Amino acid sequence: MEQADVVIVGAGLSGMAAARRLEDAGVGSVVLLDGRDAPGGRALLPDPGVDGVSPGSLYLAERDRDLIGLAGELGVEVERVECDTALDDLRMDENGETSVSEENVPLTASWWTRVRDEWIEGRLEKLAEEIDFAEPWNSEHAEELDSQSVRAWLRTHSFDPESLTFIEEQLTMEAGLPADRISLLWLLAHIGPGPIEEIVPLRVDAGGLVRGLAERAADRVRTGRHVARIAHGEDGVRVSGPWGEISAERVILALSPADAARIDIDPLPPSRRRLQRQWPQAEVIRTELVYQRPFWTNFGLSGEVHFESGVPAFTFDDSPADSDRGRLIAHTYTFGEADPLGADTSVTDEPARHRGMLLDNLEQALGPLAGEPLAVVDHGSEPDPYSRAYQSPAPPGLLTEYGPRLRTPVGRVHWAGTETAEFPSNGTLNGALTSGRRAAEEVLREL
Incomplete structure (x- = not known):
């Protein structure tokens, strides 16, 4: 059986940050396991497959100092997103009538x-x-x-x-x-x-950030390694899946509580098990559309459109700064049309129908060029077996009932992931980074 000092489950920002801190402290053997075929976790956005266009941007705020510092270390540019108030936002009602929106505030704020x-x-x-x-x-x-x-x-x-x-x-x-x-x-x-x-929003190239971290962790990352079970006790930890088994002194789960619930952890206190089962995930389909150019600006439009039909709920301009291509990001919420912005679940349950309606509505709002993208990439239209969503807000009653258990280690099992970070970074990319570093410090005190 393979042996390591520390195993980290989840090679997203949090897991890779934990690995980097452990290596800097001189820990000899650290292994990162991830079920996907590439590291990056929730920051790993789909590649649109268009020359010169990398995966979409990740948005952050000026207070996200740890993430901004990491981007600087990796040589990844962080740019300010300025709102051009001379460009109009649109709103399309359920009858397909389009009007200029009175609220000209960028969705990236x-x-x-x-x-x-x-x-x-x-x-x-x-x-x-x-x-x-x-x-x-x-x-x-x-x-x-x-x-x-x-x-x-x-x-x-x-x-x-x-x-x-x-x-x-x-x-x-x-x-x-x-x-x-x-x-x-x-x-x-x-x-x-x-x-x-x-707050002036900032954005960073998702692909550049993930690549920079992954290159530094390359010899420790094992992709395609779905973890099914973790057994821990006085003699150490055994992490296993269809691929085999690894033993270690400590394990860090750099996952959302909802994703940790998919792993059989033995032993696990009932309160921690309930926390994981009750933690929700955002219900959203993120669609990236790449165009020959950002044609909407030629018509005095910002690319931001609100759709009362919910398919999509809205779009915004995420055109790459280093390319002439145009890019729109669209979000469709899958929790049903009874709530504001929610879409009819009969549409969101059928990916092909959802995409067809989305393109039809974009064309109606922005003109025929909107129906001719070079690439369309959906994220969230099909269940992801390794991470369920980008966001993970807490429902009423959960924090006071289970909050103290979010970060508290269980035996030799430690918890990372943005949901375990201190607020206001909790739920953000900055929180993913700081939580990984915090979990690594816990492990270092025990080794």
């Missing part, structure tokens, strides 16, 4: 910068002052805040139906789930300390 309701902003800022961002479940009024969904709180504090719908739409774009399935405590912790103010 953070949710709280798009709210445009000073009273709601003020209330959220005040509530966020009470939050313990390291452990929000220990905040003074944690149980009261966590017992409420964001929708319930908004409907108690917002009296304008149009404003309420708009705010819920913005939150869904940020978190990937409807507002009634998101905890108010999670949202306040996610917003972070300080006043809610305009």
Whole structure:
């Protein structure tokens, strides 16, 4: 049987960051296992297969200092995303009628910068002052805040139906789930300390970031290694799957709680098992469309379109800075049309029908060129056996019930992944990076 000092399950940003920290500390044998055929995890965006066009961008904020620092180390450019207010956003209603949107705020900006309701902003800022961002479940009024969904709180504090719908739409774009399935405590912790103010978004090339990390971890990464079982005890850890078995002193699971639930971990306390089973994943299909050029700008349009039909819910311009090609990113939410932005599940259950309707709606909104992409790549239209979604917001009641177990090791098993990071980085790429480093430090103290 192969032996290692540490096995890391999941070769995404978190897992590769953990491996790098362990290697820097002199740990002799570190092995990363990933079921996919390439490292990168949730940051590994599909390749559109068009010459000169790399996988899409990853968006971050100026406060994501760890990730910005890593990009600098790897020589990957981080660029500011400026909103050209001279270009119009569009909205298409369910009858196919298109109009210029009154809200000209880029979708790449953070949710709280798009709210445009000073009273709601003020209330959220005040509530966020009470939050313990390291452990929000220990905040003074944690149980009261966590017992409420964001929708319930908004409907108690917002009296304008149009404003309420708009705010819920913005939150869904940020978190990937409807507002009634998101905890108010999670949202306040996610917003972070300080006043809610305009944040200039940043973007980084996903492919460059993943390649840079993967090159440094190349001799430790084993792809195509689906992990089915982890057994641990006083004598060490045994990690196994259809490919065989590896023994180690410690194991780090750099996965979302929902993905960790797919692995048979023995022993595992019932409370940790319930945490993993109850942790949700965003329900979204991400579609990347590459065009000969960003033709929409010729018509004075930004490429940002909101569709009331939900297919897609919206698009935005993600055209690469180093190419003349145009690129739109479209999101379709698969939780049903009863909620704002949700699509008819009969459409999202059929990938070919979904793609056809998406292209038809884009063509109706942006003109015939929108129906002639060079490439269309869907992510999320088919179940992913290794990671379920980009985002992973907590529902009401989960943080106060299970939050303390998110990071607490179980025997020789340690937990990483962005869902285990401190807020407000929790749920972000920056959180993936910091959580991997934190888990590595835990392991170093035990070796």
